[in-house]
Amino acid sequence: MVFLVTGGAGFIGRWVVKNLLLKEKEVVVLDNLSNARKENLAEFSDNSNLLELIIDNIINKKIVESLFEKYKFSVCLHLAAQINVQESLDFPEKAFENNVIGTYNILESARKYNTKVVLIGTCMAYDLADSNIAISETHPVKPASPYAGSKVAAEEIAMSYYYGLNLPVVILRPFNTYGPFQKINMEGGVVSIFISRKLKNEKLLIYGDGTQTRDLLYVEDCADFIVKAAENENCIGEIINGGIGKDISINDLALMIVGDRSRIEHVKHHHPQSEIMKLVCDNRKAKKLLKWEPSTFLQEGISKLEKWIRENEW
Numbered sequence: 001m002v003f004l005v006t007g008g009a010g011f012i013g014r015w016v017v018k019n020l021l022l023k024e025k026e027v028v029v030l031d032n033l034s035n036a037r038k039e040n041l042a043e044f045s046d047n048s049n050l051l052e053l054i055i056d057n058i059i060n061k062k063i064v065e066s067l068f069e070k071y072k073f074s075v076c077l078h079l080a081a082q083i084n085v086q087e088s089l090d091f092p093e094k095a096f097e098n099n100v101i102g103t104y105n106i107l108e109s110a111r112k113y114n115t116k117v118v119l120i121g122t123c124m125a126y127d128l129a130d131s132n133i134a135i136s137e138t139h140p141v142k143p144a145s146p147y148a149g150s151k152v153a154a155e156e157i158a159m160s161y162y163y164g165l166n167l168p169v170v171i172l173r174p175f176n177t178y179g180p181f182q183k184i185n186m187e188g189g190v191v192s193i194f195i196s197r198k199l200k201n202e203k204l205l206i207y208g209d210g211t212q213t214r215d216l217l218y219v220e221d222c223a224d225f226i227v228k229a230a231e232n233e234n235c236i237g238e239i240i241n242g243g244i245g246k247d248i249s250i251n252d253l254a255l256m257i258v259g260d261r262s263r264i265e266h267v268k269h270h271h272p273q274s275e276i277m278k279l280v281c282d283n284r285k286a287k288k289l290l291k292w293e294p295s296t297f298l299q300e301g302i303s304k305l306e307k308w309i310r311e312n313e314w
């Protein structure tokens, strides 16, 4: 049983690889390093179960085909994607090429070998929710950026391979994920950015009024969610949310991290039209179907991440 992890050198991908290697699975990584570094996988360089790191592009159909031919993967955990919302608003084509065409290439090869595809979607697919509603998988979809639109398109294409071609597919929608190895630039997550600014004695900048909320998932819990879905046969054909089930406003998050209101500043939002004001996950389906439970709560996750950023001078 060989597992393919696309985007496996990236932030969440390297934790998925770690989780699989700890379970002594054989893993191949395909990543073009457009938003990652080879060093993210350095911890596993002596692990013989990491069979290969292929630095190439999922848009390259021939490469994808030859890889599937070589390894006849049992499962493909498909994380490779263009993830930057602002960039997708500026250059929608890149999101379309990477997230739609790239996913199509994976699906086409997967169907030759009946490879199970675990497609990592996103909570950004969802429409705005009322203030007291946790978002379940039946909540309406309304992609507010080409990033979200391309991810929803990838999900729909994957489900068409499930319904029309009997390909084993599962769609996962993780909520905002944070932890070590996440970038601290605009493509990174808010928690990493805030901690790093705190450590540099810079002000924490909040876009808009800061009342927008996020359900923040620690990255090892996210990887566990993804690997549990890869291993579970009951979830084929399903869409499943992953989040802790509790949200926090960006104002409260900033205060929790820096502990001093005078070090927080509100600035003009870059793309208010693509902001989702309230995101809290209804995770009951994942708990029931996958027997998955997040185990790291926010304060603990922030402490772990801060320690890691200090030690790694990220």
Ligand SMILES: NC(=O)c1ccc[n+]([C@@H]2O[C@H](COP(=O)([O-])OP(=O)(O)OC[C@H]3O[C@@H](n4cnc5c(N)ncnc54)[C@H](O)[C@@H]3O)[C@@H](O)[C@H]2O)c1
Residues within 6 Å of the ligand: 006, 007, 008, 009, 010, 011, 012, 013, 030, 031, 032, 033, 034, 035, 036, 056, 057, 058, 059, 078, 079, 080, 081, 082, 083, 098, 102, 120, 121, 122, 123, 151, 173, 174, 175, 176, 177, 178, 189
């Ligand atoms: N970070 C989050 O909060 C979050 C939340 C929900 C869903 N997701 C999804 O999880 C997945 C991983 O996200 P991440 O946060 O780890 O981002 P990331 O950018 O660190 O990971 C994506 C990886 O894919 C690679 N990649 C991009 N385009 C590629 C291509 N054409 N060919 C090969 N490799 C390519 C990048 O180099 C990177 O290593 C994405 O599909 C993203 O949409 C992320």
